[in-house]
Amino acid sequence: MLSKDQKRKFVDEGIKAVKASKVVGVVPLAGIPDRLFQKSRNGMRGSIRFITGRKSLLAMVLEGDAKTKELAKELTGTSAIMLGNGNPFEIYSRFKEGSIKLAAKPKQAAPEDIRIEEGETSLQPGQAVTGLKSAGIDVKIDKGKVVISKSKVLVKKGELISLDVAKALHTLDILPFRAMLAPSVMLSDGIAFRPDVLDINPERTSAEIAQAFGAALSLSLEAGIVNAYTISSMLTKAYRNAITLGIETKAYDSGIVEMLLESAAAHATALNGAAGVNQ
Numbered sequence: 559m560l561s562k563d564q565k566r567k568f569v570d571e572g573i574k575a576v577k578a579s580k581v582v583g584v585v586p587l588a589g590i591p592d593r594l595f596q597k598s599r600n601g602m603r604g605s606i607r608f609i610t611g612r613k614s615l616l617a618m619v620l621e622g623d624a625k626t627k628e629l630a631k632e633l634t635g636t637s638a639i640m641l642g643n644g645n646p647f648e649i650y651s652r653f654k655e656g657s658i659k660l661a662a663k664p665k666q667a668a669p670e671d672i673r674i675e676e677g678e679t680s681l682q683p684g685q686a687v688t689g690l691k692s693a694g695i696d697v698k699i700d701k702g703k704v705v706i707s708k709s710k711v712l713v714k715k716g717e718l719i720s721l722d723v724a725k726a727l728h729t730l731d732i733l734p735f736r737a738m739l740a741p742s743v744m745l746s747d748g749i750a751f752r753p754d755v756l757d758i759n760p761e762r763t764s765a766e767i768a769q770a771f772g773a774a775l776s777l778s779l780e781a782g783i784v785n786a787y788t789i790s791s792m793l794t795k796a797y798r799n800a801i802t803l804g805i806e807t808k809a810y811d812s813g814i815v816e817m818l819l820e821s822a823a824a825h826a827t828a829l830n831g832a833a834g835v836n837q
Contacts, residue, residue: 565615568615572609572615572616572618572622575641576619576623576626576639577623580642580643580644581644581646581745581746582626582745582746583640583641583743584629585608585639585739585741585742586634586635586636586742587610587637587739590737591660594738594739595638595739597658598656601656602656608638608639608640610638613637616630616633617630617633625748629745632742640741640744646746646751646756647758649744650744650756650757653739653740654757658737659735659737660736661735662719662723662727662732663719663724664719665718666718667717668713668714668715668716668718668719669715672711672712672723672727672732674711674732675706676708677705678704678705679703681729682703683699689722689726689729690729690730693712693720693727694710694712694722694723695710696710712726712727744756775788779791779792801817805817
């Protein structure tokens with residue numbers, strides 16, 4: 559247990575670290591395997607720092623800076639303060655990359671359809687076969703190997719996983735769950751970023767932005783809206799329309815005089831040919 563002086567030192571050093579960081583976040587630790595937290599901490603060492611401690615002390619650290627005072631409300635249950643200086647989206651992406659797969663436990667709801675594919679397994683005949691059959695998996699012994707004879711959805715998304723199914727999945731080394739250590743909120747330049755904003759796919763988002771831009775550009779051109787993106791195309795269209803109109807009306811302008819002469823020469827040649835005049 560920390561002494562009063564140790565608590566004061568912890569808070570003072572924490573406040574100093576918070577003020578020196580561009581990005582400050584709160585990371586919930588409840589239900590997070592310790593090995594995942596240690597993996598993330600080690601993998602991000604040098605760019606991301608975690609401050610762990612009692613909730614009351616962490617709250618005092620955040621409340622010690624006016625910019626992060628509101629973050630103290632995010633400290634629900636066991637949590638850690640995250641400090642960094644990078645881009646919030648890049649930081650969140652690094653957290654996602656550090657996620658780990660977990661085995662299923664009885665009475666957990668399946669996060670997605672859990673499907674078993676037919677084919678040979680690495681299991682040897684024995685008690686494992688009985689366990690797989692108890693879970694409703696069609697298995698057979700073929701040339702001394704345990705073979706799943708038919709693919710099937712063992713548990714549908716949202717359904718509770720039974721004890722027998724949990725054991726079978728463990729036997730088959732199927733890990734349907736994923737644990738991810740991630741900030742519930744990150745504060746950067748006065749803006750609070752939450753997972754629903756941070757959890758984006760860069761490639762998909764870029765494609766969606768490009769598609770939306772294309773649609774907006776087409777609409778602007780059709781409606782005759784002049785802006786930095788449409789002006790070039792509109793001027794080009796206007797120029798071509800002017801040329802076409804000038805040729806049709808035979809307007810003698812320096813911009814189209816050569817075209818008019820070419821058109822006149824072509825007509826003259828055609829008339830001569832029709833009249834049988836040799837050139």
